[in-house]
Amino acid sequence: AQSVTQLGSHVSVxxxxxxxxxxxYSSSVPPYLFWYVQYPNQGLQLLLKYTSAATLVKxxxxxxxxxxxxxxxxxxxxxxxxxxxxxxxxxxxxESNFGNEKLTFGxxxxxxxxx
Amino acid sequence: EAGVTQFPSHSVIEKGQTVxxxxxxxxxxxxxxxxRRVMGKEIKFLLHFVKESKQDESGMPNxxxxxxxxxxTYSTLKVQPAELEDSGVYFCASxxxxxxxxxxxxPGTRLLVL
Numbered sequence: 001a002q003s004v005t006q007l008g009s010h011v012s013v014x015x016x017x018x019x020x021x022x023x024x025y026s027s028s029v030p031p032y033l034f035w036y037v038q039y040p041n042q043g044l045q046l047l048l049k050y051t052s053a054a055t056l057v058k059x060x061x062x063x064x065x066x067x068x069x070x071x072x073x074x075x076x077x078x079x080x081x082x083x084x085x086x087x088x089x090x091x092x093x094x095e096s097n098f099g100n101e102k103l104t105f106g107x108x109x110x111x112x113x114x115x
Numbered sequence: 116e117a118g119v120t121q122f123p124s125h126s127v128i129e130k131g132q133t134v135x136x137x138x139x140x141x142x143x144x145x146x147x148x149x150x151r152r153v154m155g156k157e158i159k160f161l162l163h164f165v166k167e168s169k170q171d172e173s174g175m176p177n178x179x180x181x182x183x184x185x186x187x188t189y190s191t192l193k194v195q196p197a198e199l200e201d202s203g204v205y206f207c208a209s210x211x212x213x214x215x216x217x218x219x220x221x222p223g224t225r226l227l228v229l
Contacts, residue, residue, distance in 0.1 A: 004157075032216050043119070044158075044206065044220035051216055090158065094216070102148065102171060103208075103218060105158040 002027040002093050006106035014114045019078040021109045023065075023091030026072060033074040034092040034103065035065055044090065050074060061085070086113045117141070119221035121207050127227045133195040136224045140189070140209030146170075147190050148210075148218060149182060153203035161205075164190060165212070197228045 007022040025031060035047040048059025055067045061084075065076045074091060088110045092103040120139045128134050140147045149161040161180070162172040166187035175182070179198070184190040194201050204225050208218040 034217075036220070043222035046217055049217060102160040102163055102174070103150075104160070107157045
């Protein structure tokens with residue numbers, strides 16, 4: 001069975017500061033890993049994904065994440081936070097054997113940006 | 116290209132009533148998924164359709180939930196009778212049959228059972 005742990009249900013950073021959202025996973029097979037973002041009153045939008053190619057993945061809006069197999073981690077970072085980054089972020093894992101498999105999500109991290 | 120749409124956006128019903136949620140996937144997407152998020156907890160998988168067939172319904176909580184996808188296009192999720200613990204946000208997602216791992220999500224339906 002696969003699982004995802006997101007440390008910190010709420011994270012606050014100052015505008016212009018580094019954003020670091022943590023995600024650790026467990027999976028019995030090589031995983032596909034995803035970060036989704038949910039802005040207020042909107043659906044989930046894909047930020048980036050890891051599918052066994054490059055371990056450093058770049059996504060939209062300046063976000064990136066690094067897959068570290070030894071640490072079973074896929075932390076999300078952004079060098080400089082912007083007010084528009086305020087949202088809830090979800091890490092998810094799926095089994096990569098066949099693709100199109102169900103996603104297992106973490107509990108989410110709500111990011112607040114302090115002006 | 117239109118994204119995944121869900122109807123209604125919000126629904127407030129009383130315990131014991133019936134509610135039907137609808138999801139229209141992206142045109143041409145054969146995979147359709149239902150997920151649910153209850154009261155700030157994690158988003159949990161409910162079931163997966165491939166075209167009109169149920170591929171995986173391991174996440175369906177009980178037999179009060181019935182999902183259908185007649186004709187392999189839109190899907191409905193019926194809750195009958197609704198209980199208080201069914202409150203939450205119901206998300207639908209879709210993806211192409213092969214070659215694309217990304218699931219594209221709709222805005223969700225917020226269900227409140229009183």
